Amino acid sequence: MEETVAAKFRTWVMTQYWLGLIPGLLILIYRDFIPKYLANDATRLVSLRLFYDPSFISHDWLLLAHYDEDRLTILFRAIFAPLWFLTKDGIVIALIARACVWIFLLYVIVRLAKALQLPLFALAIGFFYWVDQGQSLGAGEWIFGDAEGKCLAYGCLFLAIEMLLRNRPRWAAVLCGLAFWFHVPVALWTVLAFYAALLIAERKNFLKGFVIPALITVAVCLPMALIALRYMEVSAPAPAGISIDWLIVMFRNPHHMDPHHFHGWRELVELVVCATLATLSFCVSLGDKKRTFLSLFLFMLLGEFACGVLAREANFLGLLKTYPFRAADVLVFFFACLTLPSLIANLISRVSKPRFAQLQPHGARVTAGAVACALLILPTISIGLMKSDKFFVHQFVTSWVAFANHQQTSYSEMTEWIRLNTPKDTVIIAPPWLNDFTLESERATVVNFGRDPHNGLIVEWYQRYCAMNGGPYHTFGTDTETEVQRHYDFLDAAQVQDIHKRYGGQFYFTKIPRSEPNLQLVHANANYYLYAIKD
Structure with a gap:
C-alpha cells in the first residue's frame, strides 16, 4: 500500500x-520582488497615471510636445x-x-x-x-x-x-x-x-x-x-x-x-x-x-x-x-x-x-x-552563493523591513515637501538619473534619463541632458549617468540660470549647499537642498 x-x-x-x-x-x-522601483518602473507608472489623469505634470516638456512615451x-x-x-x-x-x-x-x-x-x-x-x-x-x-x-x-x-x-x-x-x-x-x-x-x-x-x-x-x-x-x-x-x-x-x-x-x-x-x-x-x-x-x-x-x-x-x-x-x-x-x-x-x-x-x-x-x-550551473555561479551582495538577500530583507515600518528617507521627505508646497505647474531642475522623482514629487522636471524619446524629440532631450552636465558628454549610454552625477551638483550660478531661462526650471534640487544670490533656499534636510531660482 x-x-x-x-x-x-x-x-x-x-x-x-x-x-x-x-x-x-x-x-x-x-x-x-522588493518594494522599490526597478529599472523602468517609475517611467512606466508616470505613463499609466497620465492615461487616467491627463492633468498630471501638465507642464512637462514631452507632454507639451505631444509626445507619449x-x-x-x-x-x-x-x-x-x-x-x-x-x-x-x-x-x-x-x-x-x-x-x-x-x-x-x-x-x-x-x-x-x-x-x-x-x-x-x-x-x-x-x-x-x-x-x-x-x-x-x-x-x-x-x-x-x-x-x-x-x-x-x-x-x-x-x-x-x-x-x-x-x-x-x-x-x-x-x-x-x-x-x-x-x-x-x-x-x-x-x-x-x-x-x-x-x-x-x-x-x-x-x-x-x-x-x-x-x-x-x-x-x-x-x-x-x-x-x-x-x-x-x-x-x-x-x-x-x-x-x-x-x-x-x-x-x-x-x-x-x-x-x-x-x-x-x-x-x-x-x-x-x-x-x-x-x-x-x-x-x-x-x-x-x-x-x-x-x-x-x-x-x-x-x-x-x-x-x-x-x-x-x-x-x-x-x-x-x-x-x-x-x-x-x-x-x-x-x-x-x-x-x-x-x-x-x-x-x-x-x-x-x-x-x-x-x-x-x-x-x-x-x-x-x-x-x-x-x-x-556550477561553472557559472560564482563562489559565495549566500553573500548578500551577490544574491541581494540583504537588500530583499532590509527593503521589506523599511517598507513595513514606513521608514522615511531624506529623499522621500524632500519629494513629499515639494509635492505639498509647490504649485502643480512647477518645473524642477532635478538630477536626471532619478527616474522616480517625477512620480514621487508629482512635478515635471527639465529632463530625465529614463524618459528619452525614440524619434526627433531626442534632439531636445539631448540638449537638455547636456545642460544638466554643464556641457557635452564624454561617455555614452548608462555611463553618462555616472558622468552627470559628478557634474550636476556643481553647476555654477550662470549655468543654473541658463537652464531656468531656456527650459523653465523654477527650482534647483541638489545635494550641495549653495550661496549664490540668485538661489534662494526654500527647504533643506540632512542630505538635500531645494533652491528657488530668482530672475
Missing part, C-alpha cells in the same frame, strides 16, 4: 509543472492604469503590476513546457539557470523584471508557439497580432521570425498553414502598426555632425543597440551554439513539422541578430534603433536552457557502459538531472 501511495505521489509530482518553476522563481523574488504599449496601459484608482502609492502599484505580469508569464511558460513535452526536471534546471544567468547573453534583454508591456508581448509569443504546437494556428495568429498591442518592437522582431519559420515549415500547406494565419495577424495588429508609423515620423533638426539615429543608438542606448558595446560577434557565436543545442534537444515525439518550425524560428531570430551586427558594420543606424537584437538575445538562450537538460538525459540513457545500462529510466533521469546541474 505504501509503495502504491508513493508511486501515486511520484506520478502526481511529475505532472505538476509549476513545481519546476519554484527554484527560479525564488531567485526572481529575492532579486526583484508609451504610445506603442497601449494595451498594457489600458490594463494597469486603473490601479491608480485603487491607490496613489506608486510602490504598491508597481508590486501589484509586477506580480500580475509574473503570474501570467509563469502560467504561459508552464503551458509551453507541456507543449514541448519537457520533463519536469528539465524545466526546473533550465528555468533556474536561465534566470540565474540574467535571462539573456549580452544585449541586456529580459522578460522577468519590472512590469512592462514587452513582458506581456513575450507572453503572447509563447502562447502563440504553444497554440501552433497544439495545431491551433488561427489562435496563434491572433496572439501574434495581440503582441503588437503590448509592445511593438518586441512583437515586430518575434512575429517576423515566427512567420519566416512558418513559411518554410508550411510550404506544402501554404494557404491554410501560412497565408490565412498571416492575414489574421495583419488584421489584428494593423491599427497598432499605423500608430507606430506615425510615431516614427516625428523629426527635428539635429546639432551639426550629430544625427537623430546616432543619438538614439550610440549615445542613449548602446547597451541595447550597439553590438560593438556588448561584443555582438562573440554573442553571435554563443547564439549559434545555443540554437544548435536547442535544435538537437527538441523532443522527437513533437513530429518533424513542429520540430522544423521551432528550429527554424530560433535560426530566424539568429538571422535577425546577424543582420543587426552587419548593419552596425555598415553604420546603418536606422535599423539598429528598432532593437533587432533583443528577441534573439533572450529567446534563443531561453529555449536552449529549457531543452538542454533533456538532451543530456537522453545521452546518458543511451550510454552502453554497464553501470549506466543497469539504470531504470527514472534513475537515468535523476542521474541526468544531477549531471545537468553540474554542467550548467
Whole structure:
C-alpha cells in the first residue's frame, strides 16, 4: 500500500509543472520582488497615471510636445492604469503590476513546457539557470523584471508557439497580432521570425498553414502598426555632425543597440551554439513539422541578430534603433536552457557502459538531472552563493523591513515637501538619473534619463541632458549617468540660470549647499537642498 501511495505521489509530482518553476522563481523574488522601483518602473507608472489623469505634470516638456512615451504599449496601459484608482502609492502599484505580469508569464511558460513535452526536471534546471544567468547573453534583454508591456508581448509569443504546437494556428495568429498591442518592437522582431519559420515549415500547406494565419495577424495588429508609423515620423533638426539615429543608438542606448558595446560577434557565436543545442534537444515525439518550425524560428531570430551586427558594420543606424537584437538575445538562450537538460538525459540513457545500462529510466533521469546541474550551473555561479551582495538577500530583507515600518528617507521627505508646497505647474531642475522623482514629487522636471524619446524629440532631450552636465558628454549610454552625477551638483550660478531661462526650471534640487544670490533656499534636510531660482 505504501509503495502504491508513493508511486501515486511520484506520478502526481511529475505532472505538476509549476513545481519546476519554484527554484527560479525564488531567485526572481529575492532579486526583484522588493518594494522599490526597478529599472523602468517609475517611467512606466508616470505613463499609466497620465492615461487616467491627463492633468498630471501638465507642464512637462514631452507632454507639451505631444509626445507619449508609451504610445506603442497601449494595451498594457489600458490594463494597469486603473490601479491608480485603487491607490496613489506608486510602490504598491508597481508590486501589484509586477506580480500580475509574473503570474501570467509563469502560467504561459508552464503551458509551453507541456507543449514541448519537457520533463519536469528539465524545466526546473533550465528555468533556474536561465534566470540565474540574467535571462539573456549580452544585449541586456529580459522578460522577468519590472512590469512592462514587452513582458506581456513575450507572453503572447509563447502562447502563440504553444497554440501552433497544439495545431491551433488561427489562435496563434491572433496572439501574434495581440503582441503588437503590448509592445511593438518586441512583437515586430518575434512575429517576423515566427512567420519566416512558418513559411518554410508550411510550404506544402501554404494557404491554410501560412497565408490565412498571416492575414489574421495583419488584421489584428494593423491599427497598432499605423500608430507606430506615425510615431516614427516625428523629426527635428539635429546639432551639426550629430544625427537623430546616432543619438538614439550610440549615445542613449548602446547597451541595447550597439553590438560593438556588448561584443555582438562573440554573442553571435554563443547564439549559434545555443540554437544548435536547442535544435538537437527538441523532443522527437513533437513530429518533424513542429520540430522544423521551432528550429527554424530560433535560426530566424539568429538571422535577425546577424543582420543587426552587419548593419552596425555598415553604420546603418536606422535599423539598429528598432532593437533587432533583443528577441534573439533572450529567446534563443531561453529555449536552449529549457531543452538542454533533456538532451543530456537522453545521452546518458543511451550510454552502453554497464553501470549506466543497469539504470531504470527514472534513475537515468535523476542521474541526468544531477549531471545537468553540474554542467550548467556550477561553472557559472560564482563562489559565495549566500553573500548578500551577490544574491541581494540583504537588500530583499532590509527593503521589506523599511517598507513595513514606513521608514522615511531624506529623499522621500524632500519629494513629499515639494509635492505639498509647490504649485502643480512647477518645473524642477532635478538630477536626471532619478527616474522616480517625477512620480514621487508629482512635478515635471527639465529632463530625465529614463524618459528619452525614440524619434526627433531626442534632439531636445539631448540638449537638455547636456545642460544638466554643464556641457557635452564624454561617455555614452548608462555611463553618462555616472558622468552627470559628478557634474550636476556643481553647476555654477550662470549655468543654473541658463537652464531656468531656456527650459523653465523654477527650482534647483541638489545635494550641495549653495550661496549664490540668485538661489534662494526654500527647504533643506540632512542630505538635500531645494533652491528657488530668482530672475
